[in-house]
Amino acid sequence: MSILLDEASAYERGMDDDLTFQTVRELAGTAYMAGRTAPPTAVEIEAVARKLLWWDMAPAWEDVMPSEDCFWTLAEPEMRANYLRDAREMLEIARKAVSE
Incomplete structure (x- = not known):
């Protein structure tokens, strides 16, 4: 949730303090749509x-399950780059589906 809180704080710092309830609702909707796309x-x-x-x-581990950090740290840079590429593509597909 730290990404969300960081972005919300940055957004809030740029806003006026004299906001009505309706203005806050409109801003929240705008911010939500901007974040989703x-x-x-x-x-x-x-x-x-x-x-x-x-x-x-x-699936290769039965008794003790290493953490995500362990696998990530041990992975070769090329392997990490492949997973990063795949993740970027998946997130872009999801964002596109939301905006259509």
């Missing part, structure tokens, strides 16, 4: 890439 951030892409790698690697 914005290009994926690097943090979002890496989070999805880590989860994809973990899902691919997890």
Whole structure:
């Protein structure tokens, strides 16, 4: 949730303090639509890439399940780049579906 809070704080700092309830509702709707259609951030892409790698690697482990961080750290840079590319594509497809 830190990405969400960081972006919300930055957005809020640029706004007036004299907001009515209706204005806040309109701004919230505008902000929501902007967030749903914005290009994926690097943090979002890496989070999805880590989860994809973990899902691919997890079935090989039976007793002790390493964390996403463990798999990500041990992965070769080329492997990480492939997962990042796949994650970016998946997030862009999802964003496109939302805006159509």
